[in-house]
Amino acid sequence: MKRIQLTVNxxxxxIEVEGRTLLVHAIREHLGLTGTHIGCDTTSCGACTVxxxxxxxxxxxxxxxxxxxxxxxxxxxxxSGDQLHPIQKAFWDCHGLQCGFCTPGMMLVSKALLAQNxxxxxxEIREAISGNICRCTxxxxxxxxxxxxxxxxQPAELAAPGKEV
Amino acid sequence: xxxxxxxxxxxxFEYLAPSSVPEAVSLLQxxxxxxxIIAGGQSLIPMMRFRVLQxxxxxxxGRIPGLDALREEDGYLRIGALVRSKTIETAEMIAExxxxxxxxxxxxxxxxxxxxxTVAGSLVHADPAGDWAAACMAARAQxxxxxxxxxxxxxxxxxxxxxxxxxxQDGEMVTEVRIPTPGPRSGGHxxxxxxxxxxxxxxxxxxxxxLGADGRCTQAGIGLCAVGPITLRAKAAEETxxxxxxxxxxxxxxxxxxxxxxxxxxxxxxxxxYKRDMVRVLTQRALQKAAQQASAQ
Numbered sequence: 001m002k003r004i005q006l007t008v009n010x011x012x013x014x015i016e017v018e019g020r021t022l023l024v025h026a027i028r029e030h031l032g033l034t035g036t037h038i039g040c041d042t043t044s045c046g047a048c049t050v051x052x053x054x055x056x057x058x059x060x061x062x063x064x065x066x067x068x069x070x071x072x073x074x075x076x077x078x079x080s081g082d083q084l085h086p087i088q089k090a091f092w093d094c095h096g097l098q099c100g101f102c103t104p105g106m107m108l109v110s111k112a113l114l115a116q117n118x119x120x121x122x123x124e125i126r127e128a129i130s131g132n133i134c135r136c137t138x139x140x141x142x143x144x145x146x147x148x149x150x151x152x153x154q155p156a157e158l159a160a161p162g163k164e165v
Numbered sequence: 166x167x168x169x170x171x172x173x174x175x176x177x178f179e180y181l182a183p184s185s186v187p188e189a190v191s192l193l194q195x196x197x198x199x200x201x202i203i204a205g206g207q208s209l210i211p212m213m214r215f216r217v218l219q220x221x222x223x224x225x226x227g228r229i230p231g232l233d234a235l236r237e238e239d240g241y242l243r244i245g246a247l248v249r250s251k252t253i254e255t256a257e258m259i260a261e262x263x264x265x266x267x268x269x270x271x272x273x274x275x276x277x278x279x280x281x282x283t284v285a286g287s288l289v290h291a292d293p294a295g296d297w298a299a300a301c302m303a304a305r306a307q308x309x310x311x312x313x314x315x316x317x318x319x320x321x322x323x324x325x326x327x328x329x330x331x332x333x334q335d336g337e338m339v340t341e342v343r344i345p346t347p348g349p350r351s352g353g354h355x356x357x358x359x360x361x362x363x364x365x366x367x368x369x370x371x372x373x374x375x376l377g378a379d380g381r382c383t384q385a386g387i388g389l390c391a392v393g394p395i396t397l398r399a400k401a402a403e404e405t406x407x408x409x410x411x412x413x414x415x416x417x418x419x420x421x422x423x424x425x426x427x428x429x430x431x432x433x434x435x436x437x438x439y440k441r442d443m444v445r446v447l448t449q450r451a452l453q454k455a456a457q458q459a460s461a462q
Contacts, residue, residue, distance in 0.1 A: 002180070019223065020174065057281055058281075061281070062206065063210070130276060131278060131362065
């Protein structure tokens with residue numbers, strides 16, 4: 001067992017993990033943040049996607065110990081208090097989910113996309129989410145939600161991420 | 166993947182994180198066959214999760230400074246062992262001067278996997294369906310292995326020995342991949358057929374060509390992905406091109422030669438006959454694109 005330090009949704013956290021503990025298990029079981037879902041366990045579906053230092057990563061395919069010292073963002077870090085993040089609000093408004101299993105990964109990928117590209121085309125959105133599988137929606141409303149979020153987040157939200165619009 | 170033997174938690178291992186290449190090499194020597202190097206982990210971790218691999222020691226090179234360097238030097242693009250696919254996909258210098266690599270970077274696995282997976286790691290994994298291996302074959306890349314006796318430069322044809330098997334010896338790790346910088350009047354492209362984003366290639370083809378001042382082809386490299394037990398070089402197709410002007414007719418002949426050289430098997434991604442024909446189609450299209458790029462310079 002090894003003690004590692006992470007910044008999780010802005011808060012410093014310390015957990016004790018085995019070398020083989022995958023980041024997704026550390027997040028769900030050690031940190032108690034069950035919004036990060038386990039879908040395929042084989043790097044295929046993207047349900048477990050979190051941001052590591054702002055970059056989307058499939059947390060089922062990274063040992064927690066490899067992320068030592070990194071900043072992790074999970075879906076729990078999107079809202080501020082009762083205020084939904086514009087991406088969450090857009091997914092709500094546009095019915096960008098049905099069962100919701102893929103949604104945390106979809107929203108975190110959206111966040112990373114919009115941080116780099118505030119006004120993505122439909123093609124760019126579809127490419128960005130191509131590592132995330134949704135079995136319900138057919139993706140139409142997910143794409144719509146991300147476009148709405150992009151519009152809502154311009155320009156204040158992008159200049160100061162985490163702030164309310 | 167079902168059945169009693171399946172497992173999604175890797176076997177326990179000792180985790181070591183060296184801070185320099187010599188330290189990593191010394192750990193490799195010390196632990197021998199029991200140790201595995203991890204960089205991006207996008208191939209290794211799935212194999213560990215299914216317990217295809219159960220290393221007793223995992224040597225994480227992810228924190229070694231300098232291994233993420235990407236630079237041009239002495240006629241080569243030098244890709245450090247920690248350079249991720251995403252970097253190749255997005256670097257402007259790559260888009261401008263290495264269209265083959267740029268095209269490959271856009272289709273490796275999926276965008277999230279590309280954020281972690283490395284070029285060098287993909288080569289070391291030596292999966293016959295690995296995109297970087299086919300691109301490196303076309304580009305005539307070299308692999309730099311560092312071991313207890315220093316560096317050794319290995320040609321890609323020599324490096325990729327067999328399915329999941331490379332020329333790396335005990336105590337050696339890959340520290341760099343070198344891609345010859347294409348000269349004037351060069352072009353390259355990578356085309357892949359996949360059932361869906363993130364699936365292994367059904368068939369993929371990488372090509373790299375250079376034309377002389379007279380318009381005749383002086384160099385040709387063609388790498389075939391997922392159509393044999395190992396990444397293949399389409400030698401007869403390359404020989405068809407060299408010394409000749411790249412007419413549509415010649416490109417068609419070379420593509421037919423590449424198809425004849427491929428060794429596809431039938432599986433869930435398609436029958437062998439279909440894959441062989443797709444080698445022809447992709448080779449032809451990639452060569453046409455590369456020839457256009459080369460003649461436009």
